[in-house]
Amino acid sequence: MSEQFEPKIVAFVCNWCTYAGADLAGTSRTKYATNVSIIRFPCTGRIDFMLLMKAFENGADGIIVSGCHPNDCHYTSGNFHARRRWMVFRSLLDFMGFDTDRITFSWVSAAEGTKWANLVNDTTEKIREKGAFTEFKNLDYSNFEKINNDAITE
Amino acid sequence: MTPLQNKVAELFDNGTISLMIGFKSTNNKLPVPFFFESTSGVEELIFTPECKGNLAVYLHKPEVKQAKKIGLLANIATLRSLVQLTSENQLSDIEKTVITINTQNEVVVFENMEELEAYVQANFPEYTEEDKKLLEQLNAMTRAERWQYWTDQFSACVKCYACRAVCPMCYCSSCTVECNQPQWIKVSSETTGNLEWHTTRAMHLAGRCINCGECGRICPVGIPVHLLTAQMNLDIEKEFGAKTGFSCTSGYALNTFKPGDKEQFIK
Amino acid sequence: MEIKNIKSSDIPAFFDQLIKSGKVVIAPVLKKSGKVFFEAVQSYNQVATDYIQTGFSAKSVVFPKVEVLFSFHKTEEGIEIKDSITNIPETVVWGLRPCDGSAFNYMTEFFLRENPDAYYAARKDKTTLIAVSCAKADEACFCTSVDLNPGSTSGSDILLTLMGEDTYVEVMTDKGKAAIDTSTSLFTVSEEKNKEEYLAKIDVRFSMDEIKEKIKTSYDSAEWKNESMGCFGCGACAFSCPTCTCFDIQDEGTQNKGLRLRCWDACGFGLFTKHNSGHNPRKNQTERRRQRLMHKFKYSVENLGIVSCVGCGRCIRVCPAHLNIFENILSVTK
Numbered sequence: 001m002s003e004q005f006e007p008k009i010v011a012f013v014c015n016w017c018t019y020a021g022a023d024l025a026g027t028s029r030t031k032y033a034t035n036v037s038i039i040r041f042p043c044t045g046r047i048d049f050m051l052l053m054k055a056f057e058n059g060a061d062g063i064i065v066s067g068c069h070p071n072d073c074h075y076t077s078g079n080f081h082a083r084r085r086w087m088v089f090r091s092l093l094d095f096m097g098f099d100t101d102r103i104t105f106s107w108v109s110a111a112e113g114t115k116w117a118n119l120v121n122d123t124t125e126k127i128r129e130k131g132a133f134t135e136f137k138n139l140d141y142s143n144f145e146k147i148n149n150d151a152i153t154e
Numbered sequence: 155m156t157p158l159q160n161k162v163a164e165l166f167d168n169g170t171i172s173l174m175i176g177f178k179s180t181n182n183k184l185p186v187p188f189f190f191e192s193t194s195g196v197e198e199l200i201f202t203p204e205c206k207g208n209l210a211v212y213l214h215k216p217e218v219k220q221a222k223k224i225g226l227l228a229n230i231a232t233l234r235s236l237v238q239l240t241s242e243n244q245l246s247d248i249e250k251t252v253i254t255i256n257t258q259n260e261v262v263v264f265e266n267m268e269e270l271e272a273y274v275q276a277n278f279p280e281y282t283e284e285d286k287k288l289l290e291q292l293n294a295m296t297r298a299e300r301w302q303y304w305t306d307q308f309s310a311c312v313k314c315y316a317c318r319a320v321c322p323m324c325y326c327s328s329c330t331v332e333c334n335q336p337q338w339i340k341v342s343s344e345t346t347g348n349l350e351w352h353t354t355r356a357m358h359l360a361g362r363c364i365n366c367g368e369c370g371r372i373c374p375v376g377i378p379v380h381l382l383t384a385q386m387n388l389d390i391e392k393e394f395g396a397k398t399g400f401s402c403t404s405g406y407a408l409n410t411f412k413p414g415d416k417e418q419f420i421k
Numbered sequence: 422m423e424i425k426n427i428k429s430s431d432i433p434a435f436f437d438q439l440i441k442s443g444k445v446v447i448a449p450v451l452k453k454s455g456k457v458f459f460e461a462v463q464s465y466n467q468v469a470t471d472y473i474q475t476g477f478s479a480k481s482v483v484f485p486k487v488e489v490l491f492s493f494h495k496t497e498e499g500i501e502i503k504d505s506i507t508n509i510p511e512t513v514v515w516g517l518r519p520c521d522g523s524a525f526n527y528m529t530e531f532f533l534r535e536n537p538d539a540y541y542a543a544r545k546d547k548t549t550l551i552a553v554s555c556a557k558a559d560e561a562c563f564c565t566s567v568d569l570n571p572g573s574t575s576g577s578d579i580l581l582t583l584m585g586e587d588t589y590v591e592v593m594t595d596k597g598k599a600a601i602d603t604s605t606s607l608f609t610v611s612e613e614k615n616k617e618e619y620l621a622k623i624d625v626r627f628s629m630d631e632i633k634e635k636i637k638t639s640y641d642s643a644e645w646k647n648e649s650m651g652c653f654g655c656g657a658c659a660f661s662c663p664t665c666t667c668f669d670i671q672d673e674g675t676q677n678k679g680l681r682l683r684c685w686d687a688c689g690f691g692l693f694t695k696h697n698s699g700h701n702p703r704k705n706q707t708e709r710r711r712q713r714l715m716h717k718f719k720y721s722v723e724n725l726g727i728v729s730c731v732g733c734g735r736c737i738r739v740c741p742a743h744l745n746i747f748e749n750i751l752s753v754t755k
Binding site for chain 2: 452453454455456458476477486487560626646647650651653654655656657659660661669673682684685687690692705706707737739741743744747748
């Protein structure tokens, strides 16, 4: 039986809502996909779009970005700023031809342990179907550099 | 002397300006930015359609800021840059006199920023036909075709940072590319790293760029980088109603918000 | 030097034979942007012929914009280091201008004098330079002011000069001979001809001997400030220049696996000379631009005996502010 492709998902979450929600999923012994690595931020407003790009560059196949629901931000308005930033960033990625479906954005509160588990499961399945993210690995140096630099492989 | 040259000579004579930034001709017929501090330079001053540069960028130069009173020759793009820079509080330490030549070929010296802003709003430019066509073509492509297009373009980028250097809105004294702990933007020029750089540049300029198109015009390898920010500005105007380089008091779309901002993609 | 002749209509066949003989051929190609750049090609019909100068020089054949020096890999046994100057293919650069050919003289002197650079040596060794004389020039060209001319054979292995139905072929080196030998039937022996009427006429802007003298005392000229005010401090001039050889060393990867790279750098960047302490010996753009021009016209003459400017005009054409190097030089040496 061939091995199933296990996507690597990186989750950028805010400490006060989504991280607590994920914690709740844990204490409730909810089973969910183990493909996700969680990175905890004080607030989604702190998440820089460069971090998402770096995650893909370093091997992530999919990304989850999640925080407090609008009006519930622990710092009052961080998630409002984040929302605008993501709208613009997504638009840029789409314009450049990047597959924006590899990034899932969501609001998960501290009480939504089940929502978190479902989010991770759904995202894992979606990315598994899409396959590994190879677009960055496929890019290589311009044509005659490639010929002259055969040491640049992986 | 042309009316423009006469006017600038007058401004020097009555002490309104101590440094003039304009254009002059050179041997190879491409105009260069021209800086002069007295009427003796006035006869070389020109302002032809070939003078495409956006001179607002020089207002950030330490050597220019040292001058007490700066005169600046401005086309419509430069005027918009000045409006945008004013809304970002970047020009409050500079005493400037801004001069343009209007559509009736008259020399106009703006009394103050209100007058300048009114002129900009009355003459607000559209995207050029060429850019509109390119944006249409790109938006009509499939996502995969766009990816192919942009990665092909970025593979040629040599990281000369001319696009950053020529932009009046890129005035950070310590740019993100200069940070090496950690090295956010790779120094080496290869497609992924180049993509990182152009993404960062587009995001840092989204909602601030005034579409002068200089970055794309001067790119030594011919990448139309101005289209990235042009598309961003169109999207930002559509989503948030914000127009860049339009008002001296408008905020920046990405450091404000409305609780009612709507999107379709957050679960 | 051998002089030969080839029918101009046989040039494509000669070109295609070079490719068939297994060499990588780099030639000027017209891009969608309207600019011409050097790229590896598969046949003569990809080669651009109606242009004055390429956007960037061909120096990336011997000095790539990014070059892997070695790769490192931490294993249980220790650290494995793999050199990368292996398998460099036989390369032909076609369509260089005579100014670009001469630029290789400077680069060879710079990289191979005293402590020879193995990477440059390995690549140069495998590279054959086939230059084409200039029938046209524009206002940015000034090779005739730096002791060169549009038909100069300096630095190249072969120089082709189009003379109507015939092309005059000057073969300067053994490498050039080897290239000709891939298609001996296409070439006939020729007598020496005068290229003058087939070459572009380029105005002499200054006398290099005069400049070399005057520049010795221009360091403190007040004109440097005026001539540098328009400079933004980007790297466009340095990167497009056929003799600019400054580089930065960068490590990319993780602690366990990565590459050491040599990347193009430019003296126009503010960070170029900035020390860790925060002190910057060239703290403003005037000082940086002065350094660039003094290096080209004075320091490389003193250090290597060669003027490191070949008058190709690329810096003038790519500069976002259209700064003009020969006007600047004339101004500071007034």
